[in-house]
Amino acid sequence: MSKIVFLSDLHLSPTHGFFWPNFLTARAAADAAGAEAVVVCGDLCINGPDSDDEMTFAARALASFATPVLALPGNHDVGDEPPGQDPEQIIDGPRLARWDAAFGADRFVRDIGAWRLIGVNAQLFGSGLVREWEQDDWLASCLAGAADRRIALVLHKPLFIETADEGPANASSLTPAPRAKLLALLQAHGVAMVISGHLHARRDRVVAGLRHLWLPAIAFLGSASHGGVPGVDAVVMDFSGSEVVVEPLPMPRLEQHDLAALKQHGRYKFLRDMPPCPPEVT
Ligand SMILES: [Fe+2]
Ligand SMILES: [Fe+2]
Structure with a gap:
């Protein structure tokens, strides 16, 4: 058995349960796979950077x-690296500590x-936090030890x-300077694949010998403006051979939530601003 289920972008909350049935x-399906x-490839929460309760709720869900x-x-768990999607929610020590306490x-x-x-x-990439350098060292040793x-x-x-040299810095991907450094490290160690979430869209392509796989979300559809195909779904990957085989996770079709419609087309800037609608947790 060399299979792993990949879920991404759950966006769970004890106060806003839009995506709980999909979860x-x-x-x-993951239990049966x-x-x-x-x-779980990030964005477990809606308002994790500012809510102890939400982080605790997500940790309980994953347990x-x-x-x-x-x-x-x-x-949406520990905040963004600068410049970030939301200047009020930039990664910092207390936000990392909240994550550490939960996970x-x-x-x-x-x-x-x-x-x-x-x-x-x-x-952490481009955050300037001490943990960024600690992670860099740790990553280099994990790469070197892969035999x-x-x-x-x-x-x-x-x-x-789209391309490794694109700019300027934005919240959709890693920012240019840490990206260039990371890519050089990955190339030096012959890394074959990068698996990511965040954009709530599927994409699977090889760029300069490196396979980039984007994961669909559990919560809601991403924007079509990023080149991938917006998706609410999950995958299971088989790592037994030299190429990873990616298949849809067998399960009933998830609700294909549209974020703009959920936020009533501009009435609410963020999901966290919306009136409470708690999940039905049994
Ligand atoms: Fe997300
Ligand atoms: Fe994200």
Whole structure:
């Protein structure tokens, strides 16, 4: 068994339960998939950067899986690296501490089949925090220790949208300077694949010898303006061979939520601003 289920962008909350039914469907499917682990690729919360309750709620939700879960943070969990989507929610020490208290770690390394999977905290790249340098060192040692395994990097944000040299800095992908540094490191170690969430869209393509796989979301459809195909779904990947086989996670069709419609076409700027509508948690 060399399979891992990948879920991304759950956007759970004890006060705003829009996406809870999709989560329950995906959890049941993940439990039934016969996978070695479930990776959750960031954005577990809606307002994680400012809510202890939301982080606790997400941690409890992930603890309810039958399969071991490896969770990575996204911008809606620990905040964004500058310049960020929301200047009020930039990653900092207290926000990382909130994540640590709920999940223990914001990175992982796991060997499976022919592969080494290395999960990192995407929000640290360009943050200037001490933990960014600690993570850089840790990543370099994980890459160096992969021996003859193929390597996949897993993180919340894609490295870039269309091209490795694009700019200026924005909240859709890693920002240009840390991206260039990371790409050079990945190339030096022959990394074969990068798996990311964040854009709520599917895309699977090879750029300069590196396969970039974008994951669909559990919560709502992304924008079509980013080149991928907006998607609400999940996948299961088989790491037994030299190429990763990606299949849809077998499950009933999830509700294909449209974010603009949910926010009543501009009436609310953020989901967290909306009137409470708690999930039905049994
Ligand atoms: Fe998201
Ligand atoms: Fe995100």
